[in-house]
Structures are given as structure tokens and as C-alpha cells.
Amino acid sequence: MKxxxxxxxxxxxxxxxxxxxxxxxxxxxxxxxxxxxxxxxGTGGREQYQVANQMLRYSQRFPFTFAIMLGDNIYGSERxxxxxxxxxxPYRALLDGKIEFNxxxxxxxxxxxxxxxxxxxxxxxxxxxxxxxxxxxxxxxNYLDPEQVKWLEKELSASQSEWKIAYFxxxxxxxxxxxxxxxxxxxxxxxxxKYGVDVVFTGHEHIYERFNPQLGIYYFTVGGAAxxxxxxxxxxxxxxxxxxxxxxxxxxxxxxxxxxxxxxxxLGAIVDKxxxxxxxxxxxxxxxxxxxxxxxxxxx
Amino acid sequence: MFLSLDFRRAMLALVAGVTLGxxxxxxxxxxxxxxxxxxxxxxxxxxxxAYMKLRKQVVDTVGELDPTRSQTEITARASRLAAAIIxxxxxxxxxxxxxxxxxxxxxxxIKQEYSRRSEPVQETREDQQDELPDFAPKVNxxxxxTYPLATFPAKLLPxxxxxxxxxEYRVVQRYLVLRDVEANVIIDYMPNAVPx
Numbered sequence: 001m002k003x004x005x006x007x008x009x010x011x012x013x014x015x016x017x018x019x020x021x022x023x024x025x026x027x028x029x030x031x032x033x034x035x036x037x038x039x040x041x042g043t044g045g046r047e048q049y050q051v052a053n054q055m056l057r058y059s060q061r062f063p064f065t066f067a068i069m070l071g072d073n074i075y076g077s078e079r080x081x082x083x084x085x086x087x088x089x090p091y092r093a094l095l096d097g098k099i100e101f102n103x104x105x106x107x108x109x110x111x112x113x114x115x116x117x118x119x120x121x122x123x124x125x126x127x128x129x130x131x132x133x134x135x136x137x138x139x140x141x142n143y144l145d146p147e148q149v150k151w152l153e154k155e156l157s158a159s160q161s162e163w164k165i166a167y168f169x170x171x172x173x174x175x176x177x178x179x180x181x182x183x184x185x186x187x188x189x190x191x192x193x194k195y196g197v198d199v200v201f202t203g204h205e206h207i208y209e210r211f212n213p214q215l216g217i218y219y220f221t222v223g224g225a226a227x228x229x230x231x232x233x234x235x236x237x238x239x240x241x242x243x244x245x246x247x248x249x250x251x252x253x254x255x256x257x258x259x260x261x262x263x264x265x266x267l268g269a270i271v272d273k274x275x276x277x278x279x280x281x282x283x284x285x286x287x288x289x290x291x292x293x294x295x296x297x298x299x300x
Numbered sequence: 301m302f303l304s305l306d307f308r309r310a311m312l313a314l315v316a317g318v319t320l321g322x323x324x325x326x327x328x329x330x331x332x333x334x335x336x337x338x339x340x341x342x343x344x345x346x347x348x349x350a351y352m353k354l355r356k357q358v359v360d361t362v363g364e365l366d367p368t369r370s371q372t373e374i375t376a377r378a379s380r381l382a383a384a385i386i387x388x389x390x391x392x393x394x395x396x397x398x399x400x401x402x403x404x405x406x407x408x409x410i411k412q413e414y415s416r417r418s419e420p421v422q423e424t425r426e427d428q429q430d431e432l433p434d435f436a437p438k439v440n441x442x443x444x445x446t447y448p449l450a451t452f453p454a455k456l457l458p459x460x461x462x463x464x465x466x467x468e469y470r471v472v473q474r475y476l477v478l479r480d481v482e483a484n485v486i487i488d489y490m491p492n493a494v495p496x
Contacts, residue, residue: 077445083371107448111481112378117369143468144454146306170451182420183454 022061025262025273032255033132034062036099039070039169039203040106041225044086048226051247051266052090058264059094062251066131067099070203070222071106071141071169073119078110087118102129104138106169106203111140128155134254135161137197139168141184149187156195163254163278166192167201173219175234175242176205192217198279199259201250207233208243208250208263210272218276222263224248243271306458337405344402344461351389351397351487352464355480358384365482382483386440394439397478397488406460406476407493413456414495421455437477437489443470445484 026034036055041048074086088095095101095118103119105111114121121127125140126148137155140148156164172185192200193215203223211219224247233242247266252259263272362380365373398406433447443449450471460469463478467487470477476493477486 078371078375080371080375107451109449110445110484111449112365112374112484115365115367115374116371117367121367123365123367142449142451144452144457145468146458146462147465149458179424181451181454182418182424186421187454 022057024061026062026253026260029255032253033134034064034253036064036067037201037222037252038225038249040072040206040223040227042072042074042086043226045226047247047266049090051225051249054264054266054268055249056093058251067101068167069101069103070167070201071104072108073103073113075108104168105140105142107142130161133161134163134165135159137166139166141168141170144184144187153191156191164197165199166197170204171202171221173211173214174205174209174221175236176207176232196279208248209233209239210241211238212240216279222250241272340401340405341461347397354388358388378482378484382442382485385483385485392439394489398490403490409459410493411495413459433472437472437475437486439486439488441486443479443484443486
């Protein structure tokens with residue numbers, strides 16, 4: 001396994017691959033950790049329902065057991081009927097199938113969402129949970145107060161899990177119009193590097209992006225599960241893949257030292273796919289894969 | 301309450317650099333306090349504590365909220381809590397917690413931090429302006445739910461006086477707002493806190 005994935009085996013594409021419906025390119029290994037990743041979904045609009053239907057179709061071929069939500073879970077008003085229209089109804093079949101949703105808070109989310117049991121936040125703005133050999137760190141990037149940073153460092157340093165995955169709303173890297181959150185990056189990235197975070201998932205920008213490893217960490221923006229900023233990704237040597245022509249979500253499978261992923265559009269096309277090796281089994285990372293100073297992370 | 305190292309450093313910087321307004325540092329005394337900002341921040345902490353004591357009494361009547369499947373219950377509890385907090389402090393007015401003295405210090409801290417911003421940070425914050433809610437805050441009113449909660453600048457937050465979990469700072473245009481998180485009530489605010 002180690003030699004097989006010693007060199008990062010990414011199969012990247014920026015173009016939509018037309019495949020038969022619900023084609024699964026993930027290995028579906030016994031005992032693997034399988035999950036759904038999506039963000040910025042809670043509009044209650046037609047596209048959210050279409051994406052949700054696609055998730056359901058894929059779940060039948062790729063049975064995942066939980067989902068991570070990258071924030072902006074409920075846009076606009078948050079009345080009980082809004083939770084129904086913008087969460088429970090679109091994902092009813094997944095909820096009925098006992099898929100566990102694990103939400104992070106976005107800037108459009110009332111922090112009281114942490115009390116909404118189906119979001120599994122346990123009353124906390126930030127938290128950590130474990131699935132198999134994977135430890136997830138759910139961060140509230142809207143309000144990164146010193147106590148949260150202290151908590152994060154404590155949890156990261158204590159974790160013995162083979163995989164460490166952080167997720168939150170605001171992207172530390174993005175090519176989209178609003179740009180990366182360089183202040184958050186200045187605080188979070190050193191901790192991620194120091195304590196061996198492998199992968200970071202964020203939303204906020206209504207597009208899909210996958211970055212070449214930055215200081216050894218893979219960053220994904222998966223913020224287009226309902227809203228879309230068409231054409232809002234931009235060419236960059238930092239980017240490994242991007243998709244901004246339709247809504248999307250991501251499926252992931254972690255088996256041993258490998259994380260396999262497949263990103264799917266609202267209409268079911270596969271827009272990105274690949275496999276990532278765990279940091280500890282990869283060759284030492286360089287700061288930026290291109291080696292160009294112009295593409296180095298900006299110092300905040 | 302977790303007192304961040306950054307906040308302590310920011311206080312020390314203020315001691316060195318701030319000219320305090322009237323009522324502070326104006327007492328004629330042979331032994332002025334070594335740190336003239338300390339009593340001001342201590343007073344702020346006392347006012348926050350007083351609010352928290354009152355809040356606890358309110359929560360004791362309204363009840364704590366545990367995770368529930370019922371959004372109706374969450375919404376109803378937030379409304380009850382907000383109403384009870386507003387009723388419990390009918391005379392609340394701007395400056396009750398952000399007194400003029402602490403407001404001067406906090407505004408200076410923010411101004412200093414803004415002046416040190418790197419270009420990428422400045423760009424990020426300018427981009428965030430798109431998201432900033434555009435309303436004039438009022439004490440004892442709800443933070444309008446029609447607006448997103450603007451992300452608080454991550455490098456500024458550790459410089460401000462710490463707050464208990466139940467409270468948070470938010471930037472609304474040039475205002476710094478003190479918000480009760482669960483009740484969504486504006487507890488106090490200070491105008492002209494954030495530089496243009």
C-alpha cells in the first residue's frame with residue numbers, strides 16, 4: 001500500500017466526464033469509511049432538491065454512512081418550516097436511510113443550529129468526532145475566538161487517528177471572486193501543518209475546487225450543493241481541478257492510507273476524481289507543488 | 301474566562317500608546333496605577349459579569365436548551381429567552397457595557413490592528429464588506445435575521461477583551477456590536493469602532 005500510494009495518485013480533470021448514470025469510481029473496500037461532502041445547500045430551491053436526488057441515487061451504488069455539511073445549511077429565515085423545506089424534505093430519503101449529517105456553521109447560519117439534533121453538533125459551535133481511523137475537526141470559522149483555537153490545538157495534538165480531516169465554512173484557498181480567508185489561514189494553517197491534518201474541506205464559494213497540496217495539505221472547496229456562481233473559478237497553478245458550470249457534491253472513501261474521492265454534478269456527471277495518500281505515508285511535502293514564488297501562499 | 305496572550309499584549313501596547321480621555325488618568329494622585337487600562341478593562345469585565353448574572357436568572361426561568369429534533373422548540377426557546385432578557389433590562393442603553401472609557405480603548409485597539417494589516421488581510425476585509433449587514437443596531441433589539449452574521453476578523457478577535465460563550469462581538473458597518481448568541485439580542489454597541 002505504501003509504495004502504491006507513495007506517489008500521490010491524482011487523476012484530475014477540469015472537464016465533465018460523461019459516464020453512465022451513477023458510475024462509481026471509488027473502490028468500496030470492506031471496512032472503509034465512506035461519506036458525503038457538500039456545502040451551501042440550504043436554499044430550499046429546485047437545484048438543492050435536484051442535487052439531493054443525485055446524492056440519493058449515488059448512495060444506492062455507494063452506500064455512505066454519514067455526511068459532512070460545510071455551512072450555510074439554512075439560508076434566509078430559520079423558522080421551523082424553513083428547516084423542513086431546506087433540510088428535512090430534500091434529504092428525507094437519506095435521513096430515513098439513517099445517514100448521519102454532521103454540520104459546520106456558515107455565515108448564513110444561526111448558531112442555534114447547534115441544538116438541531118439532525119445536525120449532530122451536540123450543542124457545540126465546534127467539535128470533533130471519529131469514524132474508523134479518521135478524526136474530523138469541525139471548526140466555526142465565523143468566529144474563531146482564542147478559546148476555539150486553544151481547543152483545536154489541544155484536540156489536534158491529542159489525536160492518534162491515522163487521518164485528520166478539518167472542515168468548516170470559509171476557504172483558506174480559493175480562486176473565486178471573494179478570495180481566500182487569509183486571516184483564518186494565518187491562524188489555522190500552522191496548526192494544520194504542525195499536527196498533520198491531511199485534508200481540509202470548505203464551502204462558502206459556490207463552486208468546486210481542488211488545490212494541489214499546500215504545505216502538504218489538500219484543500220477542497222465544495223460549496224455548490226444548491227447555489228452556483230457560474231464561471232467563478234479562475235486559472236491558477238495552485239489548482240488541481242475546478243468546476244463552476246453546475247452544482248456539485250463530493251463522495252469520499254478512506255481505506256487504509258488512501259482517500260478516494262469523486263465529485264459529481266447536479267446532473268450526475270463526474271467532474272473530478274482521484275486518490276490522496278495520507279500525509280505520513282507521502283514523500284515530504286514541498287511548500288507549493290509548482291515551486292513558483294508567485295503561487296506561494298500569501299503571508300497574511 | 302480565557303484571557304488570550306494577544307489580549308494581554310494589546311493591553312500593554314495600549315498602556316504605552318494611548319492617551320486616555322477625561323476621567324481616566326486625570327485623577328491627581330501621587331501613585332497612579334501602573335497600568336491605567338486595567339481598571340477600565342476590569343470595569344468592562346464586571347459589567348459583562350453583571351449581565352451574565354442577570355442572564356442566568358433569566359435562563360433559570362426560561363430553561364436551558366438541549367439538542368432537540370424540534371426546530372419549533374429551538375425557535376420558541378430563543379424567542380422566550382430574548383423577550384425575557386429584554387424585559388429584564390428595560391432601561392438598557394448604549395454605553396452601559398461599552399462605557400466611553402472602554403470604548404475609547406477598544407476603538408484604539410481596533411484602529412491599531414487595522415493600521416498593521418497586511419495587504420492580503422486588507423483585501424480580505426474589503427471583500428467581506430459585501431457581506432456586512434447594513435443596519436443601525438439598537439440595544440435590546442434583535443439582530444435582524446435577514447442578514448448573515450458577518451465573519452469576525454480572525455486576527456482582531458484575540459485582541460479584544462474576552463467574552464463568555466454566551467456573548468460575542470460582531471461588526472456591523474462601523475459599529476462593534478455585543479450580541480447575546482442564543483437570544484440574538486443586541487446587548488450593547490459602540491459606534492465608530494471600526495475604521496473605514
